[in-house]
Amino acid sequence: MSARIDLIEHIPRLRRYARALTRDAALADDLVQDTLERALRKLDLWRPDSDLRAWLFTLMHNLFINRLRGDARLETPLDAAMAVPVAGGQMAALGLRDIEAALAELPDEQREVILLVGLEQFGYAETAHILGVPLGTVMSRLSRGRERLRQRLSDAPAVKLRVVK
Amino acid sequence: MNPVNEDDLHAYADAALDQTRRLEVEAWLAGHPEDARRVDDWMEQNRALHAAFDSVLNEPLPLDLVRAARGRASLAPRWRGAVAAIVLAATGLGGFFIGRHTVEPVLIAALPRDAALAHVVYSPEQRHPVEVDAAHADHLTAWLSKRLGARLAAPDFTALGFELLGGRLLPGGGGPVAQFMYQDAGQHRVTLYIRRASGQEDTTAFRHAVENGIEVFYWIDRDMGYALSGSIGHGDMQRLADAAYRQIGR
Numbered sequence: 001m002s003a004r005i006d007l008i009e010h011i012p013r014l015r016r017y018a019r020a021l022t023r024d025a026a027l028a029d030d031l032v033q034d035t036l037e038r039a040l041r042k043l044d045l046w047r048p049d050s051d052l053r054a055w056l057f058t059l060m061h062n063l064f065i066n067r068l069r070g071d072a073r074l075e076t077p078l079d080a081a082m083a084v085p086v087a088g089g090q091m092a093a094l095g096l097r098d099i100e101a102a103l104a105e106l107p108d109e110q111r112e113v114i115l116l117v118g119l120e121q122f123g124y125a126e127t128a129h130i131l132g133v134p135l136g137t138v139m140s141r142l143s144r145g146r147e148r149l150r151q152r153l154s155d156a157p158a159v160k161l162r163v164v165k
Numbered sequence: 166m167n168p169v170n171e172d173d174l175h176a177y178a179d180a181a182l183d184q185t186r187r188l189e190v191e192a193w194l195a196g197h198p199e200d201a202r203r204v205d206d207w208m209e210q211n212r213a214l215h216a217a218f219d220s221v222l223n224e225p226l227p228l229d230l231v232r233a234a235r236g237r238a239s240l241a242p243r244w245r246g247a248v249a250a251i252v253l254a255a256t257g258l259g260g261f262f263i264g265r266h267t268v269e270p271v272l273i274a275a276l277p278r279d280a281a282l283a284h285v286v287y288s289p290e291q292r293h294p295v296e297v298d299a300a301h302a303d304h305l306t307a308w309l310s311k312r313l314g315a316r317l318a319a320p321d322f323t324a325l326g327f328e329l330l331g332g333r334l335l336p337g338g339g340g341p342v343a344q345f346m347y348q349d350a351g352q353h354r355v356t357l358y359i360r361r362a363s364g365q366e367d368t369t370a371f372r373h374a375v376e377n378g379i380e381v382f383y384w385i386d387r388d389m390g391y392a393l394s395g396s397i398g399h400g401d402m403q404r405l406a407d408a409a410y411r412q413i414g415r
Contacts, residue, residue: 007234008226009285015230016221020214029227036233099213117179118211119218124181139172146175150206153213 007036010056013120017057020115021064023104031067035060054122058130061112068108102152110145113138169193174200178207223293225336277383280358280392281376283335283344288354288395295331295346305332309343309359315389317359319345320409327355327405347405355395355405362390371410382406386414 014035018028038059039046046055103111109131116127117138128138169190176182177190194201287294297305302319310317312334319329327347335342342360362385369385376394380402383392391413393406 008231009282011226011230011234012222012224012286015224015226016218019221020218029230033230033233036230040234040236099210099217103214114210115214118207119214121179124176139175142175143171146207146210147203149210150203153210154206 007039007056010053011036013053014056014060017115017120018060020103020119021108021111023100031060031063034063038063051126054126054130057116057120057122058132061130061132064108064112098153099149102149105152106145106148110141110148113141114145114149117142174204175207178204178211219290219293222290223296276358276360276390276392277372277374277381277394278376279342279360280356280383280394281374281379281381283342283358284356284379284381284394285377287333287344288346288356294354296333298331299329301331302329309334312341313343313359313361313389315361317343318413320357320412322347322355322405322408325401325405325408326350330354349397353395353397355393355397355402357409358392358394360390362388371406384410386410 011032014032015028018031018035019025022028022031035056039056042059046052103114106114112131113127116122116130117124122130124135124138124142128135131138167189173182173186173190174194177187177194182190194204297308299305306317306319309332319332322328326349328349330346330348332343332345335344340361342358345357345359346354347356348354368387371382371384374381374383379394379396380399381392381394382402383390385391391409393402393409395402395405
């Protein structure tokens with residue numbers, strides 16, 4: 001029972017990551033559901049002294065990769081995802097749509113690193129472990145992904161600035 | 166000092182450096198404006214990601230997911246259509262309201278478990294720990310009181326070093342649930358979980374439970390159930406719970 005309670009407590013963050021990764025609420029929840037089902041089946045493989053959250057994200061990453069190979073729906077950015085409602089906030093300046101659109105243009109491997117580090121706040125070593133790649137690969141994907149986002153996001157306001165009356 | 170490299174800049178943006186190295190990088194950035202701009206932009210990206218996606222954390226959990234997490238994904242097919250539209254918030258994990266007619270009395274045994282779960286789901290949140298913050302305390306208590314159909318007041322823990330952060334409304338097995346959240350100067354958080362008692366439960370004395378490492382002090386007072394959850398040490402928890410018990414019982 002305690003393991004099940006632990007799984008429930010991780011659902012909100014798994015959903016957040018899946019939503020940002022797939023840009024589609026229904027696909028994201030499918031991914032979370034598959035992750036939870038797989039986790040329960042494999043729970044005896046999880047070492048109690050290790051981080052359950054990181055393990056769940058590892059399972060989700062593997063399922064995501066499998067789907068990318070088998071399901072073309074995930075390979076194209078989905079316009080529907082851009083309509084995901086967002087909480088009102090102070091970020092209007094940068095623009096929530098801007099970051100979502102810019103994120104959607106990143107290669108999946110860079111988007112995963114950007115989200116695991118920047119949104120889910122995993123350490124670099126944990127991120128490497130989740131993705132099953134060396135630390136150096138994480139750092140170079142992070143670096144390239146962030147620079148791409150920078151270019152993409154700095155273009156947007158520049159256009160607005162040029163509007164003169 | 167070691168030369169500052171690209172990885173240091175990222176670690177700086179992600180607050181992953183120790184104090185010494187952080188100060189070194191900070192000093193270095195002061196003399197390298199182009200890199201300082203890049204680091205600022207990366208931090209802005211992190212903030213933008215949270216602004217764009219943190220709202221997902223506040224969405225009620227779809228019942229399918231709660232069920233999957235509890236290992237009951239293959240429920241009898243006849244239920245599937247009926248429950249597809251029902252969402253269940255994290256605290257409603259009892260799953261007691263799968264059908265409209267099967268609301269079971271919420272037993273006192275479920276109180277500490279549900280309260281601890283609501284605590285672990287919401288207390289780590291940095292950006293959305295509460296729905297209504299303490300700056301709107303009057304609105305908060307009026308709103309929660311109305312939804313629970315009882316006059317609620319958030320206990321005052323100021324004397325014990327905990328300030329009210331705010332509160333939120335959660336669906337529970339037996340109806341709406343209110344959660345007040347408090348935080349001390351060290352960012353430790355405790356939550357007070359309040360729901361209607363089933364009517365079959367008598368006023369109880371204090372009870373204590375440990376649920377997954379979360380300490381819960383809980384009691385029934387007249388027709389309401391209260392549970393204070395946290396992991397701040399037994400003595401402090403007990404003092405806060407005593408204060409809540411005294412203030413609410415007055």
